[in-house]
Amino acid sequence: MTLESAMSIAGVIVVLAPLLLVLAFCTSTLTRWSPSELSSSRLTEASVLTGLLAAAFVFAGMLWGGSRNVEIEVGNWATLHGPTPLDTYHFHFKFVFDRLSVPFALLTFVLVGTVGAFANRYLHREPGFHRFFSMYALFLLGMIVATLAGTVETLFVGWELVGLSSALLVAFFHDRLAPVRNGLRVWTVYRLADAAFLIAAVALHQVHGAGDFAELTGNGVWPDAQASLSPSAALTIGLLVLVAAAGKSGLVPFSEWLPRAMEGPTPSSAVFYGALSVHLGAYLLLRVSPLLALSTPLCVAVVALGLITAAYGAVVARAQTDVKTALAFASLAQVGLITAEIGMGWDYFALVHIIGHASFRTLQLLRAPSVLHDYQSLENALGEALAPTEAGAIASEKRRYWYRFAYLRGQLDGWMNRLIVEPFLSVFRNCRNAEERWLKWLGGPPRETPVDSGADREVAPGEAA
Amino acid sequence: MNELHLPLLELAVFIPLIGALMARRAEPNRARRVALSASALSLLASLAAWFDLAAVHAFEAHDAVTLFGWLPGGDPFAIDELSAPLLPLAALQFLLTILATLRTKSARFSLGMTLVSESIVLATLATKSPWILAAMLTAGVVPPTIELIRRGESPRAFVIHMGLFVVLLVAGLALRPSTGASGTLSAVLLALAVLIRSGVFPLHCWLPDLFQRASFGTSILFATPLIGAYAALRLVLPASPDWVLRFVAIAALVTAVYSAGMSLVERDARRFFAYLLLSQASLVLLGLELTSTLGLTGALCVWLSVGLAMTGFGLTLRCVESRVGRIDLDRYNGLHDAAPSLSGLFLLTGLASIGFPGTIGFVALEILVEGAVHSAPVIGVLLLLTTALNGVAVMRAYFRVFTGSRHAGTIDLRARPAERIAVLVLTLLILGGGLAPQPGVASREHAAETLLKHRAASRAVDAAEHVNHDDAGTAVPSTPRED
Numbered sequence: 044m045t046l047e048s049a050m051s052i053a054g055v056i057v058v059l060a061p062l063l064l065v066l067a068f069c070t071s072t073l074t075r076w077s078p079s080e081l082s083s084s085r086l087t088e089a090s091v092l093t094g095l096l097a098a099a100f101v102f103a104g105m106l107w108g109g110s111r112n113v114e115i116e117v118g119n120w121a122t123l124h125g126p127t128p129l130d131t132y133h134f135h136f137k138f139v140f141d142r143l144s145v146p147f148a149l150l151t152f153v154l155v156g157t158v159g160a161f162a163n164r165y166l167h168r169e170p171g172f173h174r175f176f177s178m179y180a181l182f183l184l185g186m187i188v189a190t191l192a193g194t195v196e197t198l199f200v201g202w203e204l205v206g207l208s209s210a211l212l213v214a215f216f217h218d219r220l221a222p223v224r225n226g227l228r229v230w231t232v233y234r235l236a237d238a239a240f241l242i243a244a245v246a247l248h249q250v251h252g253a254g255d256f257a258e259l260t261g262n263g264v265w266p267d268a269q270a271s272l273s274p275s276a277a278l279t280i281g282l283l284v285l286v287a288a289a290g291k292s293g294l295v296p297f298s299e300w301l302p303r304a305m306e307g308p309t310p311s312s313a314v315f316y317g318a319l320s321v322h323l324g325a326y327l328l329l330r331v332s333p334l335l336a337l338s339t340p341l342c343v344a345v346v347a348l349g350l351i352t353a354a355y356g357a358v359v360a361r362a363q364t365d366v367k368t369a370l371a372f373a374s375l376a377q378v379g380l381i382t383a384e385i386g387m388g389w390d391y392f393a394l395v396h397i398i399g400h401a402s403f404r405t406l407q408l409l410r411a412p413s414v415l416h417d418y419q420s421l422e423n424a425l426g427e428a429l430a431p432t433e434a435g436a437i438a439s440e441k442r443r444y445w446y447r448f449a450y451l452r453g454q455l456d457g458w459m460n461r462l463i464v465e466p467f468l469s470v471f472r473n474c475r476n477a478e479e480r481w482l483k484w485l486g487g488p489p490r491e492t493p494v495d496s497g498a499d500r501e502v503a504p505g506e507a508a
Numbered sequence: 509m510n511e512l513h514l515p516l517l518e519l520a521v522f523i524p525l526i527g528a529l530m531a532r533r534a535e536p537n538r539a540r541r542v543a544l545s546a547s548a549l550s551l552l553a554s555l556a557a558w559f560d561l562a563a564v565h566a567f568e569a570h571d572a573v574t575l576f577g578w579l580p581g582g583d584p585f586a587i588d589e590l591s592a593p594l595l596p597l598a599a600l601q602f603l604l605t606i607l608a609t610l611r612t613k614s615a616r617f618s619l620g621m622t623l624v625s626e627s628i629v630l631a632t633l634a635t636k637s638p639w640i641l642a643a644m645l646t647a648g649v650v651p652p653t654i655e656l657i658r659r660g661e662s663p664r665a666f667v668i669h670m671g672l673f674v675v676l677l678v679a680g681l682a683l684r685p686s687t688g689a690s691g692t693l694s695a696v697l698l699a700l701a702v703l704i705r706s707g708v709f710p711l712h713c714w715l716p717d718l719f720q721r722a723s724f725g726t727s728i729l730f731a732t733p734l735i736g737a738y739a740a741l742r743l744v745l746p747a748s749p750d751w752v753l754r755f756v757a758i759a760a761l762v763t764a765v766y767s768a769g770m771s772l773v774e775r776d777a778r779r780f781f782a783y784l785l786l787s788q789a790s791l792v793l794l795g796l797e798l799t800s801t802l803g804l805t806g807a808l809c810v811w812l813s814v815g816l817a818m819t820g821f822g823l824t825l826r827c828v829e830s831r832v833g834r835i836d837l838d839r840y841n842g843l844h845d846a847a848p849s850l851s852g853l854f855l856l857t858g859l860a861s862i863g864f865p866g867t868i869g870f871v872a873l874e875i876l877v878e879g880a881v882h883s884a885p886v887i888g889v890l891l892l893l894t895t896a897l898n899g900v901a902v903m904r905a906y907f908r909v910f911t912g913s914r915h916a917g918t919i920d921l922r923a924r925p926a927e928r929i930a931v932l933v934l935t936l937l938i939l940g941g942g943l944a945p946q947p948g949v950a951s952r953e954h955a956a957e958t959l960l961k962h963r964a965a966s967r968a969v970d971a972a973e974h975v976n977h978d979d980a981g982t983a984v985p986s987t988p989r990e991d
Contacts, residue, residue, distance in 0.1 A: 072852045121871045121945045123805060123953050129882050130801040134871055134945075170845075196874070200865040207859070210903065217844055217911035230903045238896040245881050245888050471769040478770075482717050486665030489720055 047113075050104040053097040054115040054140055057148060058191065060094035061184040068177040083176045084163040090180070091159060094187065095152035102145050112264040113140040114193060137193030143265045143329055143394065147190045150398050154318050154405050155183050161409055162310035171215055175308065178215075182208035186319055190326065195244040198330075202240065202291070202323070206233035209320055212311040213304045225303035228456075232300045236290025240327075243283035250276045266390040270333040277337035284331055285345060292324025292378050294352045299456040301375055305367040312367055313408035317374050318401040325378060325397060328385045336388065345386030353379030355453065362449035366411045372452075374404050510566035515573045516557035517585040520595060521631045523550045524602070528623035536614040540606075543619040547603040547626060554595035554630065557587050567958050584640045585631070589955040590741065593812060593948075594633050598733045600933075601819045602626040605725050608823045608930035610830055617725045618655065625651045625726075629733050638681050641742055645705065645735065646674045652722055652730050661721035669704055669714035676701035680743070695748040699756050702744050706736030706793050707786050708756075709763040719782040724829060727778070728822040731785055732815055737792045737807075745796060745959065747966045757797035761890055764790035768897035772904065777835035780905055781825055787898055788814045788861055791891065795876045799963070803879030804956035809872030809949055813860070813941065817869055820857035820934035824850060827927045828909060837905060840912020850923050851910040853931045858902035860938040862895050868941030871949060 067086060071078055078086070101113060117136035125131050140148075159179065166172050181204055189201025210233065214226025250272060270277065288294070293301040293316075304316045314320075328335070328345065335342050356376030363369040377400045384393040410417065422429055527546025531539040561569050568588035576583055587595065602622065609617050625648070632644040649670040656663035680697030707715040719727040744756065767787035774780035792814060795807020827850055828843060829835055844851045856867075863873035873895060881888035923931070941948055 072849070119946075121875070121949045123802065123875065123949065125801040125805075125953070126957065127801075132802060132875055132878050134874060200870075203865045207864070214907065214911060217907075218842065218914050220840060220912060223840065223907045223911045227900075227904055227907055231900050234896040234899045237899075238892045241877070241892050242889055245877060245885070245892070248878065249881060249885065467769070468773055471773045474766070475770060475773055475775075478713055478716070482665055482713055485668065485713070486717055486721075487662040489661065 046104055046108050047110075050101050050108075050110075050113050050140075051115060053100040053104070054113060054138060054191075056097035057094050057101065058115075058138060058187060060090045060097065061180060061187050064090035064180040065177075065184045068173075068180050071173070072177060077173055080163070080167065080172055083173055084159070087159050087176055087179065088156070091152055091156040091183070094183075095149070095156060098145065098148045098152055101140050102149060105140065105145065111141060114138070115140070115191075120196075134196050135194045136197055138188075138191040138197065139193035140191065141265050143326075143390075144191050146394060146398060147326060148187060150401060151183070151186045151190060151319060154314050154401060155179070155186070157405065158310045158314040158409070161313075162308070165310055165412075166308060169308075175212070175215065175311070178208045178212045179311070182212070182315060182320075186323075189323060195247060198327075199237075199240065199244065203237060205320055205323060206230065206237060206291075209233065209304070209315050212307045212315060215307050215311065222306035225300075225306045228303055229300045232290050232297050236287045236297075236324075239283050239290065240287035243280050243287060246276075246280050246283065250280070265330070266332055268333045270337050272334065272337060274338045277334050278341050281331065281334050281338060281341040282344065284327060284334070285341075285348065288324030288327045288382075289348065290324070291327070292321050292382070293375055294324065294348055294379065294382060295355050296455050296459060298352065298355060298372075298375055299452055299459075301371045302363075302368040302452070305365075305371055309367070309408065309412050312371075313405050317370060317404040317408045321374055321378055322381070322397050322401060325381045325385060325393065328382065329390060329393060332385060332388070332390050335386065342386045342388070346383045347386075349379045349382030349384070349386055351379070352376075352382065355379070358445065359449045359452050362446055364450075366414055367408065370404065370407055370411060374400070377404075510564050510569040511572045512557060512560045512564065512569050512587070513572060514556070514560070515571040515575075516553050516560060517571050517587055517595075517634045518575060520550050520553035520557060520599065521585065521627055521634060523553065524623040524626040524630070528620045528627070531620045531623065536611065539619050540609075540611065540614060543606050543623055544603070546623055547599065547606050550626065550630065551596060551599035551603050554599045558592040558596055561587050561589070561592050581637055584637045585634045586636050587634060588636070588958075589951065590808070590959060591633050591738075593951070594733075594738065594815075595630060597812060597815045598629050598633055599626070601732055601815065602629070602729060604819065604823065604930040604933060605729055608827065608927045609725060610924065610927075613723075613725075613830060616659075617723050618658075621651045621655065622725070622729065625729060629729075629735065632735055633733070633738060636742060638684070638743060641739070642674075642677050642681055645677060645739060648730075648735060649674070652718060652726055655722050655726050656718075659721070659723070663721075665717045666714050666721075669711060672711075673701050673704040676704065677739075677743075691747075692749060692752075695744065695752045698743045699740075699748060699752050702736055702740040703756065703759055705739055706734075706760075706789065707731075707763070708759045708790065708793070709766045712763060712767070712786055715786060716779045716782040719778040720776065724778060724822070724826045727782075728819065728826070731782070731789075732819045732822065734789055734792060734811060734815065737789065737796060737811060740793060740796055741959070745799075746963050750799070753797040753799060757794050757887075760790040760793035760797065761887060763787070764794065764894045765890060765897075768894045768901065771901035772897060775836060775838045777825055777829065777837055777905065777909065780837055780901070781822055784861065784898060784901060785814075785818050785822075787894060788818060791873075791876060791894070794887070794891070795879060798879050798883050799960065800879055800882060801953065801956050801960060802875060802882060804960060805949065805953045806872060806874075806876030806879045808952040808956055809945075810863075810869065810876050812948060812952075813863065813867070813869035813872045813938075816934055816937050816941070817857055817860035817867065820931055820938060821854070821861050823927075823931055823934070824854045824857055825909075827923055827931070828854070832915075835909055837908045840907070841909050842912035842915045844910040846915045847910075847922055849928065851906070853923075853935060854909065855902075855906050856935055857931070857938065858906060859899075860942070862898045862902055864899075866939065866942045868938050868945065868948075870942055871945040875949070 115138040120134040120136050123132040166175055185201045185204025185208060189198050189205060192198035192201055210226045210230035213229050214223045216222045290297050301316055305312050353376045356372045356379055360369050360372035363372060381393050381396050384396060524546050527542050531542040534542060568586055570583050570586050574583040606622060628644055628648045635641050653663050653667060676697045680694045680701055683694040704711045764787050767783040771780050771783035774783060792807050792811045795803045795810060860867035860869055863869035877888050877891055880891050
């Protein structure tokens, strides 16, 4: 067996390991079989470890053989050979191991594995233990597919799985309304980001005739590849990708989904929003970095959005009153900087920044629930109370304004609700009311208690079968 | 004309009718067994017809033996590559709906009438003769009307819309053999009829109204076979001028966006389902009128995915409703812990209906978007926004039904085995079609190409007639078109 074929097999295992985990959990959800906590955690550990070792093998193989690009060709999932070139279609599934995807895949397995081990204990005897690990498996699969995607279609599949698992995890404590509402908001932002991403993909297909990253970026491998688009096409497609990345990474003006996402259990907050999911937008920008290189206005837009987000995150994080929200905005500040770095063309620097930040933030978020305990341990060790942090008097009106701005997070969601969501919904509410009036006039009012309302159990005359 | 080896089409159509007669006076348990058997046999016959068509290697085939050879035009039933998967799909929808009907519901959901409806729907899908198709389309509106009257609900909105549909349909067909302006008029009338039957904005109100007033099962079975789209395929697509098709496509696109928005603000779960179905079904209608192989293939694929996913979604919602009564989406019902598997199935079928990755609708929607973009990029963008809105609507409904303060009750709300089997069968088809989409896509592509060839031939005949007409300076009677 050659090194290349061994690496190909290992590459397939990297994707198969989380896929089998998802299938196992799906089967148990659809049937009434509910595995024990121990079985769930063992299954998860086995899957993550297998995937991690296989990814590490590919990485080692790439270093050993000097290969910078290993492709796993799954083939065309669906193909149409129409009578004209315009009627041809292929859904191409391909995974690529290169200098960008391999570090990200390794990071994913390490962090997800760590958080899995943490969650085994943190969620012990929690009623939703099994549900958490089902979503966890879906998230892992989505991250791995998105990370290793070699075509736009493949990336979109992973992207969607990450979105679904994230929304459901935010709403994990579903007997309270706030997490559920926040879950819906996260899902809505993700769907809009997905739509922007798909529109970008469609535009790419229109301009280039293919959604394959390799074809888009020429024959080179990341980050040296050269895109083959005109600057104007690159700007249009790039701006759409930027909207998609902004939605996924919580860049301004979508930033408020990040604190909302903290309603989920701490392990999911740590890995999904503090560490991995929030970097997925930045990863997408890195993946299309050859596209950015074609258009200076696009690069300026990316840098500007990154810096605005960094400033926003840094300011808002200082006034938050709970540790998870403060950490979320601190993450946002870093993600903003990473985005700016990508816009500047510092691809390797941004990649290293992502890896370092993700690892550090995971640790911080996992320690967050025990911060008081840590504080008390420090005091016990010192033998005296720690000096409280100086709050500082709010001196000027300007300072008070910025404090309010930071505390209320700039009311980004409020503005979006007022300017977009409410006008949009009120149009349809008016239509609904008009339709109800019209139908009442046309067909008369429906029965107060319909036959199958649950309140009326008698058999209507002549209805016996 | 090629022939099937057995009279499978007539068996598929008439077995439910015989079942209806047998179930009419039977006691509930026996009626249920009869209905299930008749529906299952009909499904087997329609599946066999599909396989037989593949075995004879023909685009179209008739039954070998027929009881209706005496009719003008001969045997009215035929199967072609277009209708081949639609027949078993419709039979499956009926079978699973009957299977998922709880015994306690047998008093409100008439099994006999359902079997009659099944027979009519299968006959509709198995005929290409315009007048018999029109007769079946007209007959199809009778069972829901009878049910509305029996339930003490006003059928007025439904009857007015369907009456208009029938009038336009008959008028369109009556004017059809003429040439010139009357041909165009016929196409317009038929297109309007199809738009009404498909529930296109602003003539859509009858569908949410039907869902609100009729039983959920009857409403699902009236709407999910997408008979309006089938009528469009048989009556509008083959010979209508391009501008009529563009008009239908624009109306379908407006409906898709409008219904997606409405499903976001609906307060009643049934009406929410109706709008979601309208939105998704409009995408099928939109694709049918794109007149490109890619668009038409996408539409035919979305047709199958909507048929399976929306039936599964509807049945899941019906299962929930049969336990807790009408579901109010203005509040959080908190049913997750009481019915965990139903919540999983609800989410899965709901996501499948919007073309989530891994489900049958994903590739179908991708193809449709590609086809739409080739026609006009703005259509592709609006289509994507529609699916994004539908996705939000599905998740909102999921949260409203299954989350919130835990449902308190002593009654076991978990799904019964028959209900689980019904939804699981659909789930397997949804996931199977999602994981291995190529066979379905390839068969739909071939059907689309043949349909477009027929349309091109038909348009060429029309064009030749116009030339003759202009040359002669007088009207030249046209050759009746073969449909």
